[in-house]
Amino acid sequence: MKIALDHDSTLAATGVVAFELIGDDAAGLTYENVESWEWGLETFGAARYLSGMWHAWTLRPLEVPVMDESVVETVRRLAEDHEIHIVTSQPDHMGVAEGKEQWLQHHGIPYEKFVVVGPDTTKAFLDYDVYVDDKPYLPERVNRWNPDARVFVRDHRYNREAVGEYVRIHKLADVLPHLVDDEENELALADDGNGDC
Numbered sequence: 195m196k197i198a199l200d201h202d203s204t205l206a207a208t209g210v211v212a213f214e215l216i217g218d219d220a221a222g223l224t225y226e227n228v229e230s231w232e233w234g235l236e237t238f239g240a241a242r243y244l245s246g247m248w249h250a251w252t253l254r255p256l257e258v259p260v261m262d263e264s265v266v267e268t269v270r271r272l273a274e275d276h277e278i279h280i281v282t283s284q285p286d287h288m289g290v291a292e293g294k295e296q297w298l299q300h301h302g303i304p305y306e307k308f309v310v311v312g313p314d315t316t317k318a319f320l321d322y323d324v325y326v327d328d329k330p331y332l333p334e335r336v337n338r339w340n341p342d343a344r345v346f347v348r349d350h351r352y353n354r355e356a357v358g359e360y361v362r363i364h365k366l367a368d369v370l371p372h373l374v375d376d377e378e379n380e381l382a383l384a385d386d387g388n389g390d391c
C-alpha cells in the first residue's frame with residue numbers, strides 16, 4: 195500500500211522548537227496548550243506563529259524531537275511492507291523542505307518520496323491508501339474525496355473533535371497492528387481500541 199505519513203506533529207514535534215522561536219510569551223508552552231487547530235494563529239497572529247513553525251526547520255531542524263519514541267522503528271517496520279511517502283503541507287518557504295529531509299535522514303527514517311502539498315489544496319486529493327496525520331479536518335476530507343483510504347489521526351488536544359471515519363492513535367506504533375502482519379509486534383500496545391471512531 196501507499197502510505198502518506200505527515201511530518202509536522204505526527205513524526206516530528208515541531209512545536210517544541212517553534213514555541214521557543216515564537217517568543218518569550220510562547221516559551222514553555224507544550225502541545226497540551228494547543229487547544230484548537232486555529233489556536234496558534236489566533237494567539238500569536240499568523241505571521242509570528244507560522245514563522246516559528248517554519249523557522250524551526252530552517253534554523254534548528256536537528257533540535258526538533260521525534261513526536262514519540264516509537265516513530266523511527268515504526269516507519270522502518272512499515273517500509274518493509276509498504277511504499278512510504280512523507281507528505282507535508284507547508285508554504286513554499288525557502289529551506290523548510292530541506293530541514294525536514296535533513297531531520298528524516300538524521301533519524302534514519304526511510305521513505306521513497308518527500309511530497310510537499312501547498313496550503314491551498316488537501317492531501318485528500320492525492321492517491322494514497324493510508325494517511326497518518328494530526329490535522330483534524332483531514333478525515334472528513336479523505337472520507338469524501340478518497341473514500342477507500344484509511345485515516346489514522348495522531349492524537350493531540352486540538353484534534354479530539356475531528357469528525358469522520360478514522361482511527362485515533364496515541365503513538366505512531368499504534369498503526370502497526372492495522373498495517374503489518376506481525377504476530378510478535380513488540381512496538382504496539384495490545385489495547386489500541388480505545389480511540390477508534
Ligand SMILES: [Mg+2]
Binds near residue numbers: 202203204327328
Ligand atoms: Mg501535521
